[in-house]
Amino acid sequence: MASTPSSIHIPAFSVAGIAVRTRNSEEVNPAIARLGGLWNRFFSQSWERKLPSRGDDGRIFGVYSGYESNEHGAFDVTAGVAVADPDGAQVVPGASRVDIQAGDYLVFTGQGDMPQMVIDTWVRIWHYFAENPQVQRRFGTDFEAYEGPDQVAIHIGVLLQN
Secondary structure, eight states: OOSSOEEEEEOOEEEEEEEEEEOHHHHTSTTTOOHHHHHHHHHHTTHHHHSSSBOTTOOEEEEEEOOSSSTTSOEEEEEEEEESSGGGGGGSTTOEEEEEOOEEEEEEEEESSTTHHHHHHHHHHHHHHHHOTTSOBOOSOEEEEEEETTEEEEEEEEOOOO
């Protein structure tokens, strides 16, 4: 996979699904990691079919939001689908909604077996930002868009350079 990300401007949109709050330091410890359980619950309870007025593209999203600080602080992760009517998500018990911020994003793609390909793509992202300190993350909303069971495009919100 290409190590250089592409740049794209994303309009605001909403994702509805189920969410957990975690931090990267907890996700490396299987005893307290929450993301695997979040995704297992999402698929085992068929959340992709429960949500009303789903977006048409059929993609599943993992949205990172509510950042306490940066990649070392706590954040929310929502597993869900894009919704055409953001308010409709609130009528599904247990569902939560997150609004993706409009703005500039760097897109890193991964392909391979789950969940390792997602982990490997995040490692590439962390290396990219460590090696390119002039590129500033926004820490507003970031998201994974799953094109299928073995493909991901991870979108990282960045501040435009002048």
